[in-house]
Amino acid sequence: MRTLGTHHSSYEDFIGEMPRRRIAVLGLAAAGLSLIGCASKPVVTTVAVSLTAGPDANPDARGRASPLTVRVYALKSPGPFEGADFFSLFEKDQATLGAELVQREEVLLRPGESRKLDFNLPPDAKAIGVMAAFRDLDRARWREVRPVTTGKAQSLDVLLGARQMRIDAK
Numbered sequence: 001m002r003t004l005g006t007h008h009s010s011y012e013d014f015i016g017e018m019p020r021r022r023i024a025v026l027g028l029a030a031a032g033l034s035l036i037g038c039a040s041k042p043v044v045t046t047v048a049v050s051l052t053a054g055p056d057a058n059p060d061a062r063g064r065a066s067p068l069t070v071r072v073y074a075l076k077s078p079g080p081f082e083g084a085d086f087f088s089l090f091e092k093d094q095a096t097l098g099a100e101l102v103q104r105e106e107v108l109l110r111p112g113e114s115r116k117l118d119f120n121l122p123p124d125a126k127a128i129g130v131m132a133a134f135r136d137l138d139r140a141r142w143r144e145v146r147p148v149t150t151g152k153a154q155s156l157d158v159l160l161g162a163r164q165m166r167i168d169a170k
Contacts (some may be wrong), residue, residue: 045121045148047074047128048155053109056162058134066113068160069133072117072127074103078145081129086137109160122149130158132165139163 049072058068071093075081080100088096088102093104105117114153119128127145134140140163146156155170 009021017163025069040116045119045123045125045150046153047119047121047156048153049117049128049130049156050114051107051109051117051160051165052157053111053160055112057109057160058109058132059062059162066135067108067110069106070107070158070160071096071104071106071131072119072158072170073097073129074100074119074121074148075127075129075145076100076124078127078129078147081127081143082145086133086142088129089131089143090133119165120146128156128168130165132160133161134163136163141165 001118005064021164033042048116051070052107053068054065054072056065060065069160071089071091073081075097075164077100080097084096102121103119105119107117119125129143129145134142142165144158144165146167146169147154148154157170158164159168159170
């Protein structure tokens with residue numbers, strides 16, 4: 001014979017366990033959410049490139065300054081950019097640079113004009129390459145490369161003269 005109140009059904013056992021199960025589930029959910037919050041965010045490298053064409057930029061046959069096409073490349077490595085000839089880069093840059101090309105921007109600068117380009121680069125971008133389509137290619141320094149420090153905001157000033165360019169890091 002059973003005494004009243006001494007027998008628990010499996011339903012009563014389940015109900016009694018509910019608060020403990022809820023606490024366990026909530027604890028696991030909180031731990032999971034905190035781990036998601038700690039997940040590393042992708043590293044983005046910002047590079048501000050200021051392009052300035054001097055008043056004597058890209059002189060024509062009469063010595064008058066002329067507009068200049070300038071391209072800025074974000075690169076995984078500088079090797080293919082540094083090893084390519086001007087026309088391979090200018091006419092078929094994507095094929096020439098292949099998988100090393102991350103991003104490309106092109107601008108036309110008039111003498112005395114300045115432009116700013118902002119790059120948000122992924123972690124595999126390791127260099128910025130600049131090329132300029134000078135009229136006198138044979139005597140021009142038409143290409144320059146600078147390394148990029150991953151995860152650090154950087155600024156580069158590109159100064160374009162008669163037949164040369166100079167890149168200064170800030």
